[in-house]
Amino acid sequence: MFKRSFYYLWGSQTLSNTVDVLYIVALTTYVLKVTGSVVFATLVPFLRVASQLFSGLIAPLMISRYRLPFLLTLSQFGQFLLFVLLAGYLSPMFGGDELLPVYVLIVCISFLDGWTTPARNALVPRLVSDQALLKANGLIATTDQIVQFAGWAISGLLVATFGSFPVLVAVAVGYGFAMAITVLIEDPTEPKRRSLWDVRSGLALIPAVEVDEAGELNPAGISNPPSRWDTLKEGWVALWRSPRLRSLTLMDMTDMLGGSVWAGAFMLVFVNEVLLKDEQWWGYINASYFAGAVIGGILVVALVERLEKRIFPAMLLGMLGYAVLTVWFALNDFAPLTLLIVLVTGPFTELAAVSRRTLIQRSASPDLLPKVFSAQATLLNTVFGLSLLFMSGVAEWFGIVNMYLFAAAISMLAAGVGWLNRRAFASAESRNELSDAE
Template identity: 55%
Template structure:
């Protein structure tokens, strides 16, 4: 793993912490100002819509900037916008305009829509091919640790110092994140002439005579033409659709209606899931050589295990047994997700990979938003336990598609060989 990978790892970890803390702080501010749960839920809605729009236009940015530079532009802009948000909240005090706050949320999410595809596409450029699975595991574990500890520690910080001081800390986090990102260097690009040399100079990306439409659709075309990528996208999409039932409101409803427990158990279940995800990531890293040899079977096994565990969760009404079941959900989802991401990273040429991830990001964001609405309707109509059975059945489709296409996943294509040779030569 090259030094730039650790800079990427550190900057994205700090960025994720800032994103989580600002969601907590703004949720409290809007809830306190409006007194309405419905208005407060506009925050995740605006985030999903904004990232969806951002994903469509991400290829236009990817073709013009180095991937580290695109992440830098995103995070530097978030830093500046968050300073404005902090100044507005401080100046307005008790007279906050909710629509102005939501406008800030929309802008921040739009900028963040460039970061995730760029990060996932940059990882295989910063590690050797045989270390890619381990690198994805490290990134995934850190994401889960942030989620696992962030909500609890963030909530405590919020109660102690209040949302206004929390926003000041978040601004500092974004500033440090942007500074660390300055040191990330893409080895597939020529050396930078100076620190602020942001433009991409690779041959494929420098041919800016192509139409914007061609640049925007290139990732979509790659997804459609490759049976391997189509299958991976379908598996991601079905799990994303079914995975919406693990959003907070659904878990809370399950706790109240099925387990007959209070809201405290909502926190226990969330903690159990994220603890399982961290444990799963650690197991994956420790067994990376064994998993690498059977990566396709591990991917399918993780997905199938997740389906079985979700069914057990739905039919169980014992609270303590539920915690044990959810604990197993984490390792299985981590195994399936990390294996899928690694296979996708090895299936596309590095020059096209960011656009492929952008297209995937758009699809998954759209599906997640639609799933939240549809699952809410089904929960009201058939009960929350039935919704988890439906979600498991939808995720089961991913296993069927993966099994049918298992041979295409196992084939080592030319782009994977090229990626390996480039990594060895850099």
Template identity: 50%
Template sequence: MFQRSFRNLWFSQTCSNTADILYTIALITMMYQMSGSATYTALVPLCRTLSMSVSGMLAPLMVAKYRLTSLLLGSQAVQFGMFCVIALFAWKALAPHNVWVLLVLVVILSFFDGWTTPTRNALVPRLVPDDKLMKANGFLATTDQTVQFGGWAAGGVIAATIGSPLTLGLTAVLYAVALAFTAMVRDPSASGRHAAEAAASLAGEGVIAPERRHRRDSGASSEGAAGGTPSRWETLREGWIALWRFRSLRAITLMDLIDGIGGSVWIGAFLLVFVQEVLHQGEEWWGFINAAYFVGAIGGRLFVVALVEKLERRLTLFMVAGTFGYGLCTLLFGLNAGLVPALLLTVLMGPMFQTRDIARKTMIQRSVSRDMLPKVLSAQATLSYGLFSLSVLAMGVVADTLGIGAMYVTAAICSFLSAGVGLLFRKAF
């Protein structure tokens, strides 16, 4: 159904997602065992997202200088090396007095990881034709959720059985396999185009031929640069200009930012606290609840893939409905104290979130040209990571002061606000 490079990208991301699960479980478990505090445990995702936010700001320069495939390969190579260092440190030297060393290593790793997401998402429309784009997004996401279903269900057991340091070692092996398959991804549209062509793609609605866009815009934005090539500052701000210029991108970004405030409540650190303090269960139920969510997510992805033609004609409707339904499930989850309702709600939450997510991703990928897309995604990721980092810290304070249940109620309110923004801007979509 898809060409070889797309399949290599798919397998690479499958291994990477598995590694990310084990990595998250191992570090969060270690931090919570040493501190017993939700805020302190949240330092791991906080450092991670802050670093990725800074990295995302520099991503446009990297995209302008390197091919997407080379950038993705280099990013994963460094991550593989850092995973090896983290695993060795956790095995030989980790102690309460030197936790800061672990956090520094996480910051370095996450800095390079910040280039992965915008680069990967920008590669997808280059590797598949437009009429298969939504199906490709759904296919990747379905596989992702299938992996995470098994990963979260078994991850806690693996960490408890072999220990967190060895779990990190297993993570390094998975990243090595992902790196090998990333090396086999080929971008068919890569032809040595320089940054000027990407800068020019800001003109119009992102569908005009690059040569025409360059003639219209280069005089205004790049005239001072040698050979018509935009300066580094102009390259950095191109994606931000596109986010502001196109009304649909502004609306989707605003919805993502609002959702991002509430989305931080689902990081492993907070969910572990909820399982232990509200449900009064051990780490195995932490994995079961995550697995229940991914069961629902898989169902949601399969729903999107099966009904892709109908959803194509009603993307806005399903995006708004998914956002509202997700908020309702989150609200009920925060007010709940039973094991069975918690599992059922997380299963229902999956289809809501995935329908919303695929609709937004497809809209963004079709909003601008393929050359501009990496920079737009980088700007959006920078905003999301930055706000998410602050949200992790704020939600940790809410959890420690008002209780973990109140934190999930706050997240539900954010989802309702995001759905309202979608309704307000529905004509722009």
């Protein structure tokens, strides 16, 4: 079911995600302490997302040339070096207090991190059997949420106790260990490595192929080496031409448009204006949500055999359940009940997200999948950024409660998109039979 390399991937990515939370909290706290400005502190996540967006655009060029485990190793090694530089710059010995070098290093770190998620998601179906794919995604989603749940609470305590510099040193060490684990990953779809320096993908030596109408590679395609433009657009073409991938991406984008309402600023306004509580309750609600997400991931793993036969209905159920609970959340003003609503929201969110990811992984060939994930990540990052601005306007003009109701309607629309395109999911259970889905 699970190859040994899956456990290496799972462990290294869990460690990377853990120290990632530490570094975001440490740098945001540092910038806020130095400047006293929320705007400058907000630049930390903004620059991170912007750099990852650009990285995702050019990721196909790297993916077509190098093995996916090598790309993960390269990303972690580069981040390790950059965090050493960042920690050294902010150390008491050097005493750097200019923000420009900090922002430049954030951009570089985030750029390297931009191809990590597409590479990881594309590696998972290569390292587990198809029957175990849903379970593997559930396990990864559960640990991701545990990291988020515990990481944000513990990181704040660590930064408050020790300061930003020691935490950044710990982050650098964490990336070093993650890199050492990632080196052990073997991709079974690639020729066995002859040495540690055998990093070129075997796919880079194969003549270029065209993407057919189903989004699959067509061996009868062109025989000339692909241009850089052809490589960059291959994942985008697959998203458009494959009925299933197009439907899943449209659902993801629609859902992301409404999902931004759970960002910290919106939640804080809701807590203050509707629940009439202080920031402490904001923390309670966040903790309750992550706890629900962890429970959701565990349930997906526990019920994997039942869900496997009904993965498409399970995805729609998750999206509809999330939408209904968002309406209840918006209309409720009793704070303790809000904790319960948010807790129950977590399992529905995880059910929809894990099901969608599994369906995407089964909807493209192994060599095309990393480029599909890169293109989709670029789209979703763009939609999320635009959604933050759009939802800010909705909250300002129509009120915070109406903003959540509007977000719930968008989530219902996302489920409707899936239902209208159900024929794309009715056939072709294996990833290589997508050409029959129209």
